[in-house]
Amino acid sequence: MIDKTGLFDYHETMKKIELVKIFKALSSEQRLNIFIMLYNWNQTTSDATADCFCSEEGVEKCFTKACDCMDLSRSTISHHFKELENAGLITCTRIGQSSVCKVNMDAVKAIREFLE
């Protein structure tokens, strides 16, 4: 900490900007829903009740599933996924027609560490 407030250190500032992005991404109920959904799916890769394909690599068909679950247009869903991705909370790669999404546990760790 180089000043009274601890607000002006360069690395701290960088970290803070990342954190703001992460918090902003989770500050919409819709996006938090999506995030929790992916988080759960990622953790239950062998869940027979989920009608999406869950592999070690991530979750397929998540866009369509997300649309079904939360009554938003395809394009809005796309925007939300993109924001979660920009914040570093998830990674999406395309396999065939559908996107394979995965929660980035490093980002989750970053928030946790901030709060300690």
Next chain:
Amino acid sequence: MIDKTGLFDYHETMKKIELVKIFKALSSEQRLNIFIMLYNWNQTTSDATADCFCSEEGVEKCFTKACDCMDLSRSTISHHFKELENAGLITCTRIGQSSVCKVNMDAVKAIREFLE
């Protein structure tokens, strides 16, 4: 979890709304600054470099200090403090002229638990 997505359980929903409020409160750089400032001050109650009065009860004069640090008007600062308070992240009580603010560690704990 009572459905495939885990999104519709009542208590889960309530918790989620609280979390959204918390994340929203921390999703502005200004408010994150304020929060970190209070957090640091709360933890260094005997910090001689801080020109605020830090007691076991919290941090006094934080509004003025916040104004000095971050080039925002008094009324904007007031709004930001209020939002942190509404999200349950801090508590403010008035003693004399100034507000005594304190970080609510239960809220911090709630986020941490969400991420586990």
Next chain:
DNA sequence: TTTATTGTTCCATAATAATCGAACTTTAAC
């Protein structure tokens, strides 16, 4: 090769949030 599905991008609009100045209340200091 046509058709359907998946997700993206562009564009416009509606909804929210951030910000400030000014008028105000309460407490403290003179």
Next chain:
DNA sequence: GTTAAAGTTCGATTATTATGGAACAATAAA
């Protein structure tokens, strides 16, 4: 009592975000 300081609230403005429709590209299925 008068003046100063700390915060609040109101009202207006500006900036940002959320959203959906339409046109699009890429892949899969027929």
